[in-house]
Amino acid sequence: MxxxxxxxxxxxxxxxxxxxxxxxxxxxxxxxxxxxxxxxxxxxxxxxxxxxxxxxxxxxxxxxxxxxxxxxxxxxxxxxxxxxAESGEAVRLTGGHTVEGFADYALKHGLAVRSQVLESGTRPATVDEAETLRIGPGAALFEMRRLRFLDDLVVVLEHNRVPLTLCPALADTDFTAASLYATLRGADPAQLPRVADYSVEARQPEARERDLLEIKDGTPVLVAEQLSFNQDGRPLELTVQVYRGDRYRFRASITD
Incomplete structure (x- = not known):
């Protein structure tokens, strides 16, 4: 080919x-x-x-x-x-074969993406996190909180947690510019999020969220929780995203 x-x-x-x-x-x-x-x-x-x-x-x-x-x-x-690649199976960001990240969305829509890292580091996983990510309690966990911008408008407050063993380089990567998913794939191309459990709910923002997301009125937030899995069904990443309700739209296709 x-x-x-x-x-x-x-x-x-x-x-x-x-x-x-x-x-x-x-x-x-x-x-x-x-x-x-x-x-x-x-x-x-x-x-x-x-x-x-x-x-x-x-x-x-x-x-x-x-x-x-x-x-x-x-x-x-x-x-x-x-x-x-030998397989000839090219995966587009617009296709349905992978989980789409924030940078992927920006690319697809021709938008400039920017990130502000609020916190980044490693710590032991809690019992709940360990159970969700299928790792041992106390195992090293990479944790990061970022504000994500599209065309310089703040859109989402994002909280990522990834088992450090999947990619030790996470701890030393500057995520103001780097993509989390691209960094994971760089460590091991098999670590490509293929499917995800996803839930979303609307609520009023907390005081810190209101400040970070620059909400001045009664605009609600949409809180999305996502657990991503690789092609072997292993959990890769646990993410909580708090979106400004007036700058985010959730779409889904329901099939049997």
């Missing part, structure tokens, strides 16, 4: 300089791969040479590679590097 047989990135959206740097690099890299007409199984240049070519850090380059891997376009092999 040639590169040209695999879906390319949407034109126009990914050329926007306001989008995350790693997304821009991913688009440029895939355009270059496609232009060369390489085929499935072809090996990419080393990460060092790619980082030099695109004038980015190794961290940004790895996030870009993980983004392409998450779409099914690339795959990695331990100690051998990166290759064009």
């Amino acid at each position: 040639a590169y040209s047989d695999t879906p390319s990135f949407p034109k126009g959206l990914l050329s926007d300089d306001a989008l995350p740097r790693y997304v821009q690099v991913a688009a440029r890299l895939w355009d270059d791969i496609s232009a060369r007409g390489a085929r499935a199984g072809d090996r990419l240049p080393s990460e060092r040479s790619l980082a030099t070519r695109y004038e980015v850090s190794r961290e940004t380059l790895r996030a870009a590679l993980a983004e392409l891997a998450g779409r099914g376009l690339l795959e990695s092999a331990a100690a051998r590097g990166w290759f064009v």
Whole structure:
């Protein structure tokens, strides 16, 4: 299968300089791969040479590679590097094969995403968290709270919890720019959220939420709780998102 047989990135959206740097690099890299007409199984240049070519850090380059891997376009092999995916199953962010993250949503709609990290670190998991994430009580847990913005408008207060064993690099990653899902995929492409248990309810904001989300009137918040699983059914991430009710719309398809 040639590169040209695999879906390319949407034109126009990914050329926007306001989008995350790693997304821009991913688009440029895939355009270059496609232009060369390489085929499935072809090996990419080393990460060092790619980082030099695109004038980015190794961290940004790895996030870009993980983004392409998450779409099914690339795959990695331990100690051998990166290759064009053999399966031919490309996963688009707009498709139904993965759980869509906040950055994915922004990309799909051509919006500039920005994050402000409020808290980030590791701690022992509580008994309830351990039961939910299927880890031992007291196991190392990465925890982060962020404000997420679209086109510089605050939209959501997000609380993420991930077992640290899935990706030790989480503790040292700057998530003001990096994507949580792309970082997970960079550590192991198999750690792609495939399905999720999701619930949402409306309520009045608490005082801190009102302040952080810049709510000045009676606008309610929508609270979404999500537990994401990988392709093997293992829990990956527990997330609570508090959205401004006037800047978020929940849609779902119900099937039997």
